[in-house]
Amino acid sequence: MAGSLQIVVCGGIVPNPLQTLEPTAGPQGPALKNEAMLPAVLDPWAWHALFEAANLAKQAPGSKITLVCMAPKAKLQQVMMTIAQKTVFELQPIDGPASGFVESADVAGELAEVIKGINGLDMQKLLVFGGWESASRGAGTTMQILGEMLGITDQFQGVDEIRLKDDGSFDVLERIEGGKHQVSRCAGAPAVLGWATGNLPEPPNNPQAGMANMRGIMPALQKARPAKPGQDGVKFLDVSLPSQRRETRVVKDTPAEEIARELAEWITG
Amino acid sequence: MTQDTTSGQPEVDRQSMEVDIACVGFGPAMGGFLTTLSRGLLNEDGTPAAESKTMPGMPPQVICYERADDIAFGVSGVVTKARAIRETFPDLDPADIPMTHPVTEERLLYLLDPVGASRRPATVKAADAVIKALRWMLPVRDQALRIPFIPGFMKKHDGLLTSIGQFNQWVGNQLMASGTVQIWPSSPVSGPLMENGRVTGVRLADQGVERSGEPQPGYMPGMDIKAALTVIGDGPAGPVGRILDEKLGLPEGNHQHDFAVGMKVVVELPEGCELKPGTVFHTLGYPEPEIFGFLYVYPDGLASAGVFVPSWFDSPVRSTYRYMQHWMQHPAIWKHLNGGTIRSWGAKTLQESGRRGEPHLVGDGFARIGEGSGTTNVLTNSGVDEAWLSGTLLAEGVLELLKSGEEFTKANLEKAYVRRRRESWLDKDSRKAEKARDGFQRGFVRGMIGMALAGFTRGRLSLSGDGRTPYERVPTLEQFLKGRLTPQEVEKLRTEAHAKGRTLHDSIMELLGWPKIEYDGKLLLSHQDALLVGGKVQAPPGYADHVVFLYPHLCEECGTKVCAEMCSAEAISVNPEGEVPLFDREKCIHCGACFWNCAKHLQDDPERGAIAFRAGAGGLHSAEN
Ligand SMILES: Cc1cc2nc3c(=O)[nH]c(=O)nc-3n(C[C@H](O)[C@H](O)[C@H](O)COP(=O)(O)OP(=O)(O)OC[C@H]3O[C@@H](n4cnc5c(N)ncnc54)[C@H](O)[C@@H]3O)c2cc1C
Numbered sequence: 001m002a003g004s005l006q007i008v009v010c011g012g013i014v015p016n017p018l019q020t021l022e023p024t025a026g027p028q029g030p031a032l033k034n035e036a037m038l039p040a041v042l043d044p045w046a047w048h049a050l051f052e053a054a055n056l057a058k059q060a061p062g063s064k065i066t067l068v069c070m071a072p073k074a075k076l077q078q079v080m081m082t083i084a085q086k087t088v089f090e091l092q093p094i095d096g097p098a099s100g101f102v103e104s105a106d107v108a109g110e111l112a113e114v115i116k117g118i119n120g121l122d123m124q125k126l127l128v129f130g131g132w133e134s135a136s137r138g139a140g141t142t143m144q145i146l147g148e149m150l151g152i153t154d155q156f157q158g159v160d161e162i163r164l165k166d167d168g169s170f171d172v173l174e175r176i177e178g179g180k181h182q183v184s185r186c187a188g189a190p191a192v193l194g195w196a197t198g199n200l201p202e203p204p205n206n207p208q209a210g211m212a213n214m215r216g217i218m219p220a221l222q223k224a225r226p227a228k229p230g231q232d233g234v235k236f237l238d239v240s241l242p243s244q245r246r247e248t249r250v251v252k253d254t255p256a257e258e259i260a261r262e263l264a265e266w267i268t269g
Numbered sequence: 270m271t272q273d274t275t276s277g278q279p280e281v282d283r284q285s286m287e288v289d290i291a292c293v294g295f296g297p298a299m300g301g302f303l304t305t306l307s308r309g310l311l312n313e314d315g316t317p318a319a320e321s322k323t324m325p326g327m328p329p330q331v332i333c334y335e336r337a338d339d340i341a342f343g344v345s346g347v348v349t350k351a352r353a354i355r356e357t358f359p360d361l362d363p364a365d366i367p368m369t370h371p372v373t374e375e376r377l378l379y380l381l382d383p384v385g386a387s388r389r390p391a392t393v394k395a396a397d398a399v400i401k402a403l404r405w406m407l408p409v410r411d412q413a414l415r416i417p418f419i420p421g422f423m424k425k426h427d428g429l430l431t432s433i434g435q436f437n438q439w440v441g442n443q444l445m446a447s448g449t450v451q452i453w454p455s456s457p458v459s460g461p462l463m464e465n466g467r468v469t470g471v472r473l474a475d476q477g478v479e480r481s482g483e484p485q486p487g488y489m490p491g492m493d494i495k496a497a498l499t500v501i502g503d504g505p506a507g508p509v510g511r512i513l514d515e516k517l518g519l520p521e522g523n524h525q526h527d528f529a530v531g532m533k534v535v536v537e538l539p540e541g542c543e544l545k546p547g548t549v550f551h552t553l554g555y556p557e558p559e560i561f562g563f564l565y566v567y568p569d570g571l572a573s574a575g576v577f578v579p580s581w582f583d584s585p586v587r588s589t590y591r592y593m594q595h596w597m598q599h600p601a602i603w604k605h606l607n608g609g610t611i612r613s614w615g616a617k618t619l620q621e622s623g624r625r626g627e628p629h630l631v632g633d634g635f636a637r638i639g640e641g642s643g644t645t646n647v648l649t650n651s652g653v654d655e656a657w658l659s660g661t662l663l664a665e666g667v668l669e670l671l672k673s674g675e676e677f678t679k680a681n682l683e684k685a686y687v688r689r690r691r692e693s694w695l696d697k698d699s700r701k702a703e704k705a706r707d708g709f710q711r712g713f714v715r716g717m718i719g720m721a722l723a724g725f726t727r728g729r730l731s732l733s734g735d736g737r738t739p740y741e742r743v744p745t746l747e748q749f750l751k752g753r754l755t756p757q758e759v760e761k762l763r764t765e766a767h768a769k770g771r772t773l774h775d776s777i778m779e780l781l782g783w784p785k786i787e788y789d790g791k792l793l794l795s796h797q798d799a800l801l802v803g804g805k806v807q808a809p810p811g812y813a814d815h816v817v818f819l820y821p822h823l824c825e826e827c828g829t830k831v832c833a834e835m836c837s838a839e840a841i842s843v844n845p846e847g848e849v850p851l852f853d854r855e856k857c858i859h860c861g862a863c864f865w866n867c868a869k870h871l872q873d874d875p876e877r878g879a880i881a882f883r884a885g886a887g888g889l890h891s892a893e894n
Pocket residue numbers: 293294295296297298299334335336337343344345346347348349433456457458459502503504505506507508509530531532533575616617618619638639640641645650651652653654656883884885
């Protein structure tokens with residue numbers, strides 16, 4: 001059995017992906033229209049990274065999971081009410097923006113600072129997890145820059161699976177073209193893994209995990225460090241929604257070929 | 270109408286946890302309860318004002334379980350006088366809550382029938398003719414009469430317009446930040462735990478099961494939460510409250526036969542719309558005389574608009590969605606909405622029996638608050654503030670018992686909570702409203718007169734109804750279409766639709782003269798698009814079906830399939846391969862309308878239909894309703 005790990009999962013929050021989003025010009029640059037009203041969720045890729053962390057922690061007893069999350073405090077609290085039931089973790093909150101309109105280097109800077117400040121941080125056990133991109137901004141660079149800031153050179157992006165070995169080394173499956181994976185072997189921590197969707201199902205809600213997390217989450221939130229990254233240097237010239245046309249029909253038990261044929265017809269016709 | 274007590278869960282070893290107070294559902298009733306309770310759990314110096322029995326040295330441990338995936342996914346209007354809410358938050362600034370504004374103007378509109386398809390009785394037709402003839406001297410515009418006088422009992426002046434999603438979120442965030450109570454969304458409670466007539470806590474729903482409830486790999490039995498006090502605020506159709514009603518019966522003389530489906534959209538109003546934030550429209554008369562409508566204008570160019578289809582609307586093709594679309598297109602409404610876009614959509618049941626539907630409010634180990642406990646007032650059209658007040662009154666009583674170290678027995682809860690409730694304006698107003706709507710059970714005109722009588726005489730006078738259950742009211746299709754189609758033609762229509770797995774309401778409404786809905790992708794959407802674009806409906810896997818057809822023999826004899834016709838989300842559909850309808854939990858919005866709309870009942874139990882509506886996960890994911 002592998003030795004214990006220190007898994008830090010980085011994840012922002014994004015509006016629940018089912019919401020209608022519209023960029024507008026706010027006093028501090030671009031913002032999402034009615035953002036305060038939109039229910040939020042943990043960024044889907046980070047959400048997945050958290051499940052992977054929980055799964056890995058089970059294989060390496062004694063491991064600890066820390067979730068580092070930058071988002072407006074009140075929204076973060078609400079998101080925690082949902083994810084705290086999934087697995088036990090410690091929260092390191094940063095009270096900052098989550099609109100997706102912040103440079104990834106600035107976000108990475110905030111995250112790096114918090115990670116460096118984690119009590120008892122042991123670089124030799126550290127795996128930094130996050131989404132390989134974000135639902136709020138798909139630049140796909142935050143984890144990479146964060147790794148550089150932490151001085152971690154073993155970096156993997158678009159990860160779908162990690163296979164931990166007893167000696168602490170692990171294989172990582174990264175997505176490449178054509179639905180294939182590149183398999184890399186890494187000698188061990190520290191490493192940065194930017195997760196794609198992976199294969200794990202969402203764990204059920206566990207009220208006991210919820211209770212355990214609650215004891216730490218609320219006090220941590222009260223002490224959330226305020227941050228205002230990305231104030232200078234970046235100028236957005238224009239933001240707009242991609243145009244879309246929708247025509248929903250709900251079908252069940254239709255063969256994939258039939259759906260593909262209809263879609264092709266719809267797009268070309 | 271009652272609920273089956275079988276939760277469908279297998280008997281296995283379950284984890285269990287002890288808390289002091291377990292709460293079911295986070296609506297305004299629970300908001301009021303937890304806000305008042307949390308303020309009293311700690312002394313000013315931060316020491317516990319009462320001690321937890323499960324965690325000695327700590328303040329009482331209070332946990333609330335909410336079924337939906339977020340505390341912001343409720344559905345309501347809302348216009349409210351906010352008397353009780355303001356008492357809890359004397360410094361409440363509406364600007365702190367998104368989509369909230371003081372009421373600035375109220376209009377009551379009687380809508381004429383611009384399409385000629387409305388089922389208007391002769392008296393209503395005569396009234397319409399008079400209004401039309403005198404339109405040069407009456408305030409008639411856009412086929413609507415603006416009634417110059419809004420009865421005092423309906424007025425919401427000094428009140429608030431809000432969105433239940435935003436309001437609940439605002440309340441919940443403060444509660445969570447207080448650190449004294451916990452609220453867990455995505456946590457359906459399957460039922461109460463009972464021992465020798467005492468409620469000892471609640472059981473959460475199983476996860477990792479098939480649709481039938483059979484365990485799958487990864488099965489996680491729902492946990493048992495043991496508590497000295499269980500507070501049930503699961504709303505108008507909440508399964509936990511209904512299981513208790515089934516076990517304990519209702520107090521002598523009470524019944525719950527009056528319901529409505531409330532359905533709404535949140536619309537981004539077109540640019541240049543002249544309506545000012547805080548404007549409130551109440552409408553009556555159209556699309557059918559029994560269907561009431563509302564339009565509330567929020568700040569930032571948003572509005573809430575919708576209709577109520579009551580249980581006393583005697584039609585087997587009672588599609589709230591379709592009726593709402595006709596209502597939206599009425600010239601008096603359409604002129605404000607046209608050019609706008611739907612942002613959100615949702616629907617929910619209203620328990621309209623009010624005080625007459627009151628269950629046992631307390632018993633050993635439990636107390637009921639909110640709409641499920643009969644708080645909603647049909648005379649004032651108000652439920653949020655009343656629900657809130659019931660919660661605050663219970664909290665005051667609970668704090669009293671906690672501090673004096675008394676047990677949560679029936680007698681103590683009677684003294685601490687029921688007495689407070691009986692002495693409050695909640696109870697006084699609910700008495701005035703008790704019979705206010707009875708007249709509607711015998712027709713629209715009688716209903717309007719009865720309501721006015723009750724309103725103006727403070728409930729002393731009213732017109733009687735017939736107290737029939739919804740299933741006694743639903744005519745067969747043959748009766749409903751008499752004079753239009755022969756029974757043979759009805760049967761042909763039914764057989765053809767059945768073979769295709771289709772419901773009948775669209776074709777029947779069009780047959781009756783309702784124009785086809787021309788979808789525009791903005792305000793007039795297909796029902797499925799309303800689910801996806803507006804309601805953002807989804808359901809997590811691994812839960813059992815929460816709508817179950819318990820008695821197939823009843824469905825086999827059922828010619829109307831009202832459950833499918835009225836389903837707010839097309840989650841129930843006609844089964845082309847049999848008579849028992851199909852249920853798709855990925856579409857269900859948990860409005861709770863199916864169980865009280867069932868057209869049949871058990872021979873030996875007049876209160877029980879063929880459908881069980883149980884606790885389930887998922888549903889609406891819009892925070893704006
Ligand atoms: C379309 C519409 C418009 C309305 N307009 C107005 C208005 O303008 N003014 C007004 O005052 N009132 C209005 N009402 C009525 C008002 O919304 C209700 O009276 C009020 O919400 C009742 O509050 P409650 O807390 O009792 O229940 P609810 O608000 O229904 O809350 C109950 C909660 O319990 C949860 N729950 C249910 N079952 C379970 C379970 N098994 N486990 C865990 N959780 C569960 C539900 O998800 C829900 O969140 C309207 C209602 C509708 C549907």
